[in-house]
């Protein structure tokens with residue numbers, strides 16, 4: 001490394017020290033770094049290398065500022081609490097700044113790129129004063145992928161660097177690939193909290209003004225004001241979904257909000273499944289599922305993002321671009337997701353906005369049945385268990401849970417005890433079935449198989465779910481969330497549907513994944529879940545696998561094929577016939593109420609909705625006897 005060697009070079013702002021940029025660093029990267037440094041005026045510029053020593057330095061810094069607390073109970077693991085205003089993705093502050101507003105479409109916020117850049121340039125002006133500007137080269141997906149997907153995130157947050165080191169392949173190797181001339185994405189992030197000389201830092205600096213902006217034509221990301229999750233770890237949602245979905249449209253592949261799992265039947269048949277559920281609707285849990293039915297085995301490949309492309313054999317191959325798990329903490333416990341528990345037990349993890357126990361461990365609602373007698377809650381206050389909320393969640397006497405509902409564990413995926421060997425395969429795995437799913441109290445049956453690809457795309461395009469705490473705003477409101485990608489489609493949603501249709505048209509139908517729609521969250525009249533979920537979802541996966549070779553029976557309904565009598569394995573589950581029927585039923589009244597919502601949705605997207613999907617809606621109405 002040639003520390004400091006740029007501090008007097010042409011174009012380098014006086015007094016800024018550049019550390020760790022190895023000889024041979026790409027001139028394009030260097031000139032961008034210097035341009036950003038000139039604008040944001042950090043005290044230091046540091047290229048990250050992804051080493052253990054660097055991790056230790058970041059940890060030490062954050063222990064000093066109070067950003068993190070070391071956990072006595074878990075090796076190399078830390079507790080962080082964010083500013084209470086910076087707890088989730090900010091969809092209303094997220095923009096797709098395409099040149100033409102039509103390319104952002106009806107589902108994205110849009111602003112003219114030049115106008116946005118002038119607003120944000122003013123915000124970035126001097127915004128890193130008193131801080132270190134980190135230059136983080138990273139790679140989404142394997143380094144030895146046919147076209148490695150590289151990026152460089154510039155950030156002034158140590159928490160972001162540490163999190164990106166868990167979530168992505170970050171450091172020297174990525175820089176080498178960039179220096180070798182591979183294309184890379186520019187991702188600029190600032191928490192927007194400059195420090196005046198002598199000013200005391202706060203544990204979680206951030207700014208009330210937030211912007212999460214994608215410039216799709218330039219493959220560029222600008223983020224300002226937030227330090228949390230998808231707002232700030234720019235390799236995740238901003239790159240691997242919003243920017244990548246645009247690359248995928250242009251290049252003929254798919255960038256999707258999907259888990260990837262490997263499932264092996266008792267006979268030893270292997271299949272790979274991908275599943276798209278909106279944020280906080282069960283992807284991480286399904287990806288790490290421990291089957292309750294004998295002889296079935298599930299292994300994990302990914303829990304949030306899948307990049308899918310056709311292989312030479314005509315099958316659709318999926319790869320997980322991420323390197324870590326950023327999982328919803330509440331609800332994760334030994335009886336719901338034991339493999340997540342085993343993953344975090346190995347240490348090397350960051351926990352954000354969960355509660356802290358008196359003996360230096362973490363706790364959240366659902367980790368154990370009973371909370372400890374005393375906790376420090378995510379806001380740093382004393383917390384003692386008092387009542388229960390209507391979902392059986394513990395609250396204190398002030399009526400507050402100990403952990404934020406969007407609190408997260410951030411942990412290396414390679415620590416997952418059931419990681420599949422194929423995780424490291426640069427071309428990924430061939431997908432047999434795609435599941436779309438959402439969180440719906442009513443209407444959507446436990447599982448439905450689409451009649452064909454086009455009908456499956458219709459199911460995905462009209463997917464609906466109740467909003468969750470993963471994004472700011474109201475929780476529990478039903479909205480359309482196409483392919484679970486509403487917050488992540490980097491272009492016009494109607495064009496995105498057309499791209500899905502085209503992907504199918506260009507393929508050999510017999511090799512295409514079969515498409516299913518699932519709902520673990522249907523409720524009975526008392527508000528209880530009709531289906532036990534978690535490990536029991538293996539029963540639905542079994543039916544899906546048995547549908548692939550036609551060995552499981554199905555009944556045709558107006559909305560698709562649902563399990564036929566006795567075809568869903570409910571052995572030993574203790575569900576009554578009525579309960580099972582309630583989980584599976586296709587209720588005409590509920591669908592009569594659903595159709596206008598789908599019509600409204602298509603009207604909102606407008607002319608870009610493909611004719612084939614309008615045809616699907618018309619035939620659905622016909623089959624329901626509604627037209």
Ligand code: GDP
Pocket residue numbers: 277278279280281282283284285286303327328329330331332336520521529532533534537
């Ligand atoms: P993700 O954000 O899509 O990865 O969702 P998670 O797997 O993290 O789950 C989000 C929340 O839903 C957690 O609180 C889980 O405990 C809960 N959850 C996940 N799977 C199920 C299920 O099958 N049934 C029920 N009732 N809850 C679930």
Ligand code: PGA
Pocket residue numbers: 089229230278279280281283284303304326327328470
């Ligand atoms: P999730 O990932 O899908 O696991 O919730 C984070 C997010 O989508 O915000």
Ligand code: MN
Pocket residue numbers: 257278279304
């Ligand atoms: Mn997600």
Ligand code: MN
Pocket residue numbers: 280283284285303304326327328
């Ligand atoms: Mn998840």
